[in-house]
Amino acid sequence: xxxxxxxxxxxxxxxxxxxxxxxxxxxxxxxxxxxxxxxxxxxxxxxxxxxxxxxxxxxxxxxxxxxxxxxxxxxxxxxxxxxxxxxxxxxxxxxxxxxxxxxx
Numbered sequence: 001x002x003x004x005x006x007x008x009x010x011x012x013x014x015x016x017x018x019x020x021x022x023x024x025x026x027x028x029x030x031x032x033x034x035x036x037x038x039x040x041x042x043x044x045x046x047x048x049x050x051x052x053x054x055x056x057x058x059x060x061x062x063x064x065x066x067x068x069x070x071x072x073x074x075x076x077x078x079x080x081x082x083x084x085x086x087x088x089x090x091x092x093x094x095x096x097x098x099x100x101x102x103x104x
Contacts, residue, residue: 005066007059007062007063008055008059009022009053009055009056010028010060010063011024017029017074018060018063018067020060022056023051023052023056026052027074028060028064028071029064029074029075029078031045031049031052031057031060031061031064032060032061032064032071032075033075034048035061035064036075042054042057042058042061045057
């Protein structure tokens, strides 16, 4: 008999990213990125995002560590998409002027 782990505060709709139940626009991957990029603890994540409840942040990090490969793939895919879109976007007027002046 296999048991299934229940993550309070987290929902994972079929074919979608894991996210908070109370705040469905907040994905587990977003909170994991704060941990990875800044080294923030759950307490610091809650200080930086005061709308989060500690129980939600702990549940999200627990989910991340249990499904790290899945979430890391989601983060990597999103990063690559942003890089592609950034490369295809025209430079802003500021960047154009700074390049013309030899600053960039």
